[in-house]
Amino acid sequence: MRGSVLPSVQMKKSFAWRPQLMKDIMIMSKSRPRPPLKRPTWIIALISFVCVFFTVAYFYPPRSSATCYLFSSSGCTVFGKDPPGPARELTDDETASDVVVKEILKTPPLQSKNPKIAFMFLTPGTLPFEELWENFFQGHEDKFTVYVHASKQKPVHVSRYFVDRDVHSEQMPLIINLQVVWGKFSMVEAEKRLLANALLDPDNQHFVLLSDSCIPLHNFDYVYNYLMYTNVSFIDCFVDPGPHGTGRYSEHMLPEVEKKDFRKGSQWFSMKRQHAIVMMADSLYYTKFKLYCRPNMDGRNCYSDEHYLPTFFQMKDPSGLANWSVTYVDWSEGKWHPRAYRTQDVTYDLLRNITSIAESTHITSEDKKQLLTTPCLWNGMKRPCFLFARKFYPETLGKLLQLFSNYTKV
Numbered sequence: 001m002r003g004s005v006l007p008s009v010q011m012k013k014s015f016a017w018r019p020q021l022m023k024d025i026m027i028m029s030k031s032r033p034r035p036p037l038k039r040p041t042w043i044i045a046l047i048s049f050v051c052v053f054f055t056v057a058y059f060y061p062p063r064s065s066a067t068c069y070l071f072s073s074s075g076c077t078v079f080g081k082d083p084p085g086p087a088r089e090l091t092d093d094e095t096a097s098d099v100v101v102k103e104i105l106k107t108p109p110l111q112s113k114n115p116k117i118a119f120m121f122l123t124p125g126t127l128p129f130e131e132l133w134e135n136f137f138q139g140h141e142d143k144f145t146v147y148v149h150a151s152k153q154k155p156v157h158v159s160r161y162f163v164d165r166d167v168h169s170e171q172m173p174l175i176i177n178l179q180v181v182w183g184k185f186s187m188v189e190a191e192k193r194l195l196a197n198a199l200l201d202p203d204n205q206h207f208v209l210l211s212d213s214c215i216p217l218h219n220f221d222y223v224y225n226y227l228m229y230t231n232v233s234f235i236d237c238f239v240d241p242g243p244h245g246t247g248r249y250s251e252h253m254l255p256e257v258e259k260k261d262f263r264k265g266s267q268w269f270s271m272k273r274q275h276a277i278v279m280m281a282d283s284l285y286y287t288k289f290k291l292y293c294r295p296n297m298d299g300r301n302c303y304s305d306e307h308y309l310p311t312f313f314q315m316k317d318p319s320g321l322a323n324w325s326v327t328y329v330d331w332s333e334g335k336w337h338p339r340a341y342r343t344q345d346v347t348y349d350l351l352r353n354i355t356s357i358a359e360s361t362h363i364t365s366e367d368k369k370q371l372l373t374t375p376c377l378w379n380g381m382k383r384p385c386f387l388f389a390r391k392f393y394p395e396t397l398g399k400l401l402q403l404f405s406n407y408t409k410v
Contacts, residue, residue, distance in 0.1 A: 118198035123212035125153035128394035151180035236265030237310035242365030248302040263310035268327040324360035328386040351407040
């Protein structure tokens with residue numbers, strides 16, 4: 001408001017000063033004869049211009065970024081433009097969704113005396129790296145919880161941290177979950193089931209989705225501090241204008257999901273509690289993707305696990321996303337699946353090189369592929385991007401155990 005008051009004060013002072021000046025001149029001219037003075041026209045013109053300028057500025061607040069900070073922050077946006085209104089009238093379902101999401105996001109998260117990270121494993125069966133994860137978790141028992149979603153066979157656990165931590169669906173509560181198929185919406189359903197179970201523990205403040213081929217790249221303290229002391233979710237999100245990006249979009253998603261909002265990203269997320277609750281509350285966009293983003297849809301292969309969360313959160317809370325995943329994967333070979341590591345591939349140098357990467361890269365699917373590179377900024381500071389990595393074959397366990405204490409040093 002300081003900027004809004006300034007024009008009024010300046011104007012009043014200017015108008016108060018001019019009559020007094022004329023009065024003094026008249027008195028002086030009557031008291032003793034003097035040769036006629038030249039009218040100071042340039043001073044009068046300057047004063048008039050200043051008065052008009054501040055009057056206009058007061059009643060018609062400026063919108064440009066240069067003048068916003070001079071007069072007022074109210075009515076101005078960061079970029080000097082008013083936020084665009086909706087291009088169309090929202091449906092009832094969209095309005096209800098917006099209200100729920102906004103209420104969740106503006107509600108301060110519950111403060112836990114013992115904040116924990118929920119590690120959620122999505123696996124076909126037994127986890128091959130439980131022994132490695134035990135080394136990672138050991139000594140930090142009060143700072144994490146583990147959840148395992150197995151879809152093909154009941155897992156056999158070798159680590160105490162994984163025993164009795166299996167999550168089951170209602171359809172198959174005692175054995176395994178319904179089969180989770182790569183590329184099908186069952187992947188998203190499994191993610192949501194894991195999140196729902198992890199949210200039951202109010203101490204869980206951050207939620208990490210991992211696969212059976214994932215390994216930790218740092219020690220536990222480093223990972224805990226990285227995730228807990230920032231206020232964003234690490235959900236991969238970018239625009240791929242090619243056939244494997246926006247080319248998968250279906251107009252059946254209209255009006256709620258427009259093509260300009262369609263995003264792509266890795267399914268392996270790490271999200272804060274508020275975003276996990278938002279995902280649980282969503283049924284509108286969840287249903288849209290379930291119905292219209294699936295393989296062989298209108299001649300396209302759309303995979304919801306790569307598009308639902310990036311699109312949904314880009315629409316609902318874009319500033320709350322880091323826009324990269326903290327789980328490393330190597331797509332440099334240009335195949336349908338990322339590079340997988342055998343025993344001979346696993347070396348100290350490989351692991352240290354991955355942990356030192358400080359830029360997130362994406363490759364678009366156009367004929368002329370684009371390499372999109374952005375720095376990984378953690379609380380405004382450039383930091384290494386990745387806390388975990390995949391895809392490692394089970395045969396690499398022995399080599400990883402040998403190297404673990406060395407490559408996880410900060």
